[in-house]
Amino acid sequence: MAGTFVEFFSEEALENVMVILKYKPDRVVYVGHKSNMITKKMNSLREFVKRVSPETELKFIEVSRDNLDQIIDVLSELVERYRDAKFELTGGSELILIAFGFVSSRMPVDTLRIDPYTGMEIDFSGSSPVRIKSHIEMSVADNMVLHGGSLTNQTGSYSTWRFTDDFRQDIRAIWNISKSLRNRWNKYVSSIEEAIKNCPPDELGYFVLPKTSLGEAVMLFHRLMEIGVIRDFHIAKRSISFRFKNEMIRHIVTKTGNILELHVYDVATRDNSRFTDAIIGAMIDWNGSQKNTVPVSNETSVSVDTINEIDVILMRDTIPTFISCKSGKAGSIALHELQTVTSRFGGKYANKVLVMATPCENNASGISFFKQRAKDMHIWVIDDVYSMSDEALLQKLIKIQGINM
Incomplete structure (x- = not known):
């Protein structure tokens, strides 16, 4: 365990947990506004911490959106109360960061930032920044819990496939x-x-x-x-x-698309050094442990689950790649489905990929409207996999994991 950290609560769930994944600290204090530090997100964070660092205590402190003096007072009090605390600077609103800049100019404060993309930690506590390489991992299942969902028992990796x-x-x-x-x-x-x-x-x-x-x-x-x-x-x-x-x-x-999904998964996981976790046939419960209920009578209610399937999910350290596989033609609905699920369970750090067995169709000018639409949505398209070697497919998946559009 590693003392106390203060986090400025972020809309991006991954930014809130980098110090937890790396340090498993005694305590993390989150400072944020009511508008984004909502109960559902806090509960998801608590469920995540139960899985990855159960001894870590979480505290949540709400501050004003427009009262700079109040935020300065709260941060000053935290510096006084937790003298060993380190402040992690990845998230936070502009006003909170301004307040922290004022506090840190008057009081000695240890600060750091961990880049979710690379795991690189920058420690600002000394006279000059110190860069520390880190290898921080998170499983696909943990990522789902962090974003308020869960993988059901019907997930293919759990129920259907055994990769001997x-x-x-x-x-x-x-x-x-x-x-x-x-x-x-x-x-x-x-x-x-x-x-x-x-x-x-x-x-x-x-x-x-x-x-x-x-x-x-x-x-x-x-x-x-x-x-x-x-x-x-x-x-x-x-x-x-x-x-x-x-x-x-x-x-x-007996199912047309299964062989393409299995091929993508097999190519990606053949060399275990490339990706740190992988799931095929991910059945995602949008509500996780926070079930929604609807009344069926004056005295009873039933649980209502929203379930989506993603064909393959790959993890590189803490960064997920959501892959939808199409053995036939794909339309705009496929793009929007992938966009919706990835936004909900990966945020801005996640990659989105549509893998197609056959080539995209071009119009008379040789331009694929479908590919352009996918690019506008920041979705990578890997098409004509039937004509592609295993190594060529693997290299495309690796490139996507390391490059952002």
Whole structure:
């Protein structure tokens, strides 16, 4: 534990917790205005601290938005009360910073700033600033709690996928088939999904599907048999029969977009040194532990949850990248959905990426209106992944993590 820190409460949740993540201090005192230091944000901060630094005590002090003298008095009192305190200067309104400048010119105060992008700490306490390199990490789950949400148990990393070496090999083999089929992959998988809905397996997991419901998709089963992800494959006059290697393979072959999501996740996490945490199929509960309720009668009410899914989330230290994957065409709705979720659970520090298996369509002049719209929204677009090597995709993801548009 590392004494007391004073933080100027920020609209950006990440700016409020850098000293907690690095120092796990005894106490953090937040100074802010009522307009931004609202109960919901304070409760989210408390829930976050319970996870990452449960021994840290939090205090919240509200100051006026327009009374400079009152803010000066509050800050002066804090300097006197907590003589070992360090003041962290990342957040805060202009008036609070002006007041602090006045106080620090009259009283000795230790100050520092930690850059959320790089983790670099600058200590201003001495005669000249001292830069200290820091490696500060936060998990995807912690980031959700910090922003007032949570990952549900339906999140793919928890409920559906187990990334063994064997499964990663299967992902790569199926991805190669998908690349060779391109647009036909979605067509064939949609046919298989519909056929399986109408013809459930027997108690041993064997499927018997009529050829008439599959059409050209029958050829995909031959390819899947060759790489060993379907077993006991037989073709009769009017039907085919088989069983999947495991449930994860069934999920890939019966939902068009899953293979692209798995490919992106596999490429990003193959070398664990690139990203510090990753989640696939993130099911985000917007309310986290702070549930909303609506009345259903005079005496009872029910909890109402808002749930969104983000295909892949990558973390580089404390910076999240939210990735939406589209195996077919994408429109403006996809951009707005990604924008909304990222703004809510990442703020200004988060990266937003739309990954597309096929190329963006250009207009007659060769300009993609869609790409321009995405750029205006500060959303990166990685398209035509079918034509891209694994290394090329990885380098694009790494570049996005290190460069801000």
